[in-house]
Amino acid sequence: MHGPLPAPAWDDLVRLTERLGLWESDAPFARTFRSVAESGPTQGRRLILVVNGVEDEPSCLTSTGLLLHTPHLVLDGALLAAVALDAAEIRIDVLREDVARSVRHAAADLGHTGIDVRVARLTDPGSDEREHAPFTLLGSSQTYAQLAVGTQRHGLPQQGPTPPPEPPTVLLTVAGHTVIETPNGMPLPYVLQSCGVDTGQGVLVGGYRGRWLAPEWAASVQVSPRLLGPHGSGALLPLPDRTCPVGEAARVARHLVNATAAWCSSCAHRARTVTAALARMTAARRGPVLAGLPAYAHVVAGRGSCPHLDQLSDFMASVHGTFAEDFRYHASGRGCGRPVVGALPLPSPAPQVLPLTGVRPRIGGMARAEADQLLVDRTRCEGHGLCALVAPDLIQLGRDGFPVATATAVIGRQRKRAARAVHRCPSLALRLGS
Numbered sequence: 023m024h025g026p027l028p029a030p031a032w033d034d035l036v037r038l039t040e041r042l043g044l045w046e047s048d049a050p051f052a053r054t055f056r057s058v059a060e061s062g063p064t065q066g067r068r069l070i071l072v073v074n075g076v077e078d079e080p081s082c083l084t085s086t087g088l089l090l091h092t093p094h095l096v097l098d099g100a101l102l103a104a105v106a107l108d109a110a111e112i113r114i115d116v117l118r119e120d121v122a123r124s125v126r127h128a129a130a131d132l133g134h135t136g137i138d139v140r141v142a143r144l145t146d147p148g149s150d151e152r153e154h155a156p157f158t159l160l161g162s163s164q165t166y167a168q169l170a171v172g173t174q175r176h177g178l179p180q181q182g183p184t185p186p187p188e189p190p191t192v193l194l195t196v197a198g199h200t201v202i203e204t205p206n207g208m209p210l211p212y213v214l215q216s217c218g219v220d221t222g223q224g225v226l227v228g229g230y231r232g233r234w235l236a237p238e239w240a241a242s243v244q245v246s247p248r249l250l251g252p253h254g255s256g257a258l259l260p261l262p263d264r265t266c267p268v269g270e271a272a273r274v275a276r277h278l279v280n281a282t283a284a285w286c287s288s289c290a291h292r293a294r295t296v297t298a299a300l301a302r303m304t305a306a307r308r309g310p311v312l313a314g315l316p317a318y319a320h321v322v323a324g325r326g327s328c329p330h331l332d333q334l335s336d337f338m339a340s341v342h343g344t345f346a347e348d349f350r351y352h353a354s355g356r357g358c359g360r361p362v363v364g365a366l367p368l369p370s371p372a373p374q375v376l377p378l379t380g381v382r383p384r385i386g387g388m389a390r391a392e393a394d395q396l397l398v399d400r401t402r403c404e405g406h407g408l409c410a411l412v413a414p415d416l417i418q419l420g421r422d423g424f425p426v427a428t429a430t431a432v433i434g435r436q437r438k439r440a441a442r443a444v445h446r447c448p449s450l451a452l453r454l455g456s
Contacts, residue, residue, distance in 0.1 A: 028173065032059040032106040035169070042172045043247075044165050051165055058159045059107055068110035072160045073100050075116040075125070076144060079229040080277070080369045081257040084193050085163040087201035089114070089121045092167065093128035097139070099166030102173060104137050107159065111138040119143065164193065164256075192247055194256045198367035206246045210235075213245055214260055222260045223267055224344050226366070229255035230274055230337055234344035262365050267345040268352045269362030271338070272301055277368045278334050298404055298424065395455040396440045398428045402451035412446055413439040429455075 036056045044051040058069065073096060075085045088096055100112050116122050122143045129139040193203050196217040204213050210227075214220055221240040226232055228250045235243065240260075243249060250256060261267060342349055351358050396416050405423040409416075416436060420426045432440045432454065444452040 028102070030102060030106050030173075032056075035103060035106050038172055039169065042168055044168055051161060054159065054161075055103070069104075069107050070111045070113060070158045071100055071104045071107070071109045072158050073112065073114040073166055074160055074162045075114050075121060078162075079231070079255040079257055081195065081198045081226075081229050081259050081367050082255045083195045083199070083201050084256050086118065086121055087193075087195075088163045088167050089116065090124050093125050094131065095167045095170050096163045097125075097128055097132065097166075099168070099170035099173075100161075101132075101135060101137065102169055103159065103161070103166065109137060109159075111140060113140045113142055115142050115144055117144055192245060192250070192256060194245070194258055196258045197260060198257070204245055206244075208245045210240055210243050210245055210249075210258070214258065219260050219262075222262045224261050226257070226259040226261070227251075229257035229259070230278065231255065231333055232257070233336075233340045236344050259366055262363070264360065265363040265365045266358050266360040267341070267348050268358070270364075270366050271341045271345070273362065273364065273368060274366055275334060275338065276301075278337065298400070301404065394432050396430045396432050396443070397453050397455055398425045399451045399453070400424070400428060402449045404449045404451070406448055408446050408448065409443040409452060413443040416440055417443065 032055070036052050036059070039052040039055055040050070075089050075096075077083065077085055096114075097112075100114075103109070104112050114125050116125065122141050125141050129141070132139065191203050191205050193201065194213065195201050196214060197219050200217040202213065202217060204216075210225065211221060214225070221237045224237060225235045225240040227235060232251055232255070261270060348358050396413075398417075403424055407419055407423060409425065410419045413436070416430050416432065416439065418426050437454075440454055444454055
């Protein structure tokens with residue numbers, strides 16, 4: 023469909039990916055590509071090349087759009103890489119059945135290539151269903167499509183001119199529902215109007231790993247890869263005037279915690295301090311933690327053993343800087359008077375959060391709590407502090423006003439005080455293990 027494909031050497035493709043500036047998982051794709059190529063087959067097993075057709079951001083539809091409407095382009099790029107690396111198989115991971123059908127039809131058009139092409143349909147974007155072969159190369163649909171386009175437009179490095187420092191167009195998902203390819207340098211307001219939306223209260227560029235632009239800034243910027251940032255997605259999310267920005271921020275922060283930090287015990291406590299404060303602020307309830315929210319968001323940065331807390335911190339710093347007046351209204355207990363309409367797209371249903379401490383491994387499909395413990399559910403705790411007054415020997419509050427421990431052993435006469443704390447908790451965040 024797109025003409026005959028060359029059979030490049032792997033080092034030619036490495037040079038091309040370097041010039042195209044392709045990134046995957048916070049690292050240049052060329053670095054990963056070179057590492058896999060230099061490693062060679064492991065224990066006699068040939069490479070499995072994996073195309074990630076699952077959106078990493080709930081606000082993006084770029085992989086879905088590419089695999090639905092131009093699947094041959096993605097497969098061309100994957101074949102280029104597979105031939106150069108002598109891969110045994112190309113596997114395309116997708117979520118939706120219509121996307122799976124589109125890719126299967128495109129794969130059937132390839133004919134005999136000597137490389138198996140398989141479509142794997144996952145059922146949950148947050149699950150760990152993917153097969154982890156010992157020797158794989160993972161890349162997004164957009165990366166492989168750019169690789170194919172770069173080869174067609176510029177040829178391999180020794181065959182054609184040097185590609186420009188950045189591609190002439192950028193692929194965007196606007197407001198979570200429209201995918202558009204637009205030239206670099208196009209005014210941002212024009213792109214939004216083309217998709218039937220406006221700047222509203224502000225625009226989040228680069229998805230939930232990006233940054234917020236106030237309306238006055240959004241009115242004067244132009245679309246470019248630099249605007250989206252090296253780690254941001256191609257998502258543009260304008261916030262409508264009819265919704266509460268603090269409530270929307272609370273929804274996204276909760277998603278970031280549930281989807282990532284909640285699975286990492288070293289991140290969860292500090293992250294949930296921020297999300298619990300946001301929940302109280304959305305409800306226009308005063309509390310000692312509210313005035314210090316920006317400081318708490320700053321404190322979580324760099325404190326985890328993974329980048330989860332940094333992502334939450336960056337998002338909170340950006341949203342607080344853009345909507346500072348709304349945060350002040352909510353922190354004062356007055357609120358802004360607007361409902362939370364759910365304008366920022368999130369996965370549905372939301373991923374479940376596993377208990378962090380005080381649980382044994384799952385036995386027979388059930389998670390059994392440790393016996394004789396007072397357990398704190400941080401997803402419900404709102405920092406009222408009544409538990410520490412009722413049972414000070416069992417609950418100690420941290421500087422943020424929340425319990426320090428999530429599980430405390432209960433012995434002897436402590437049982438009555440523990441039961442009283444459970445009954446008096448207004449958030450129903452306490453329970454006794456049995």
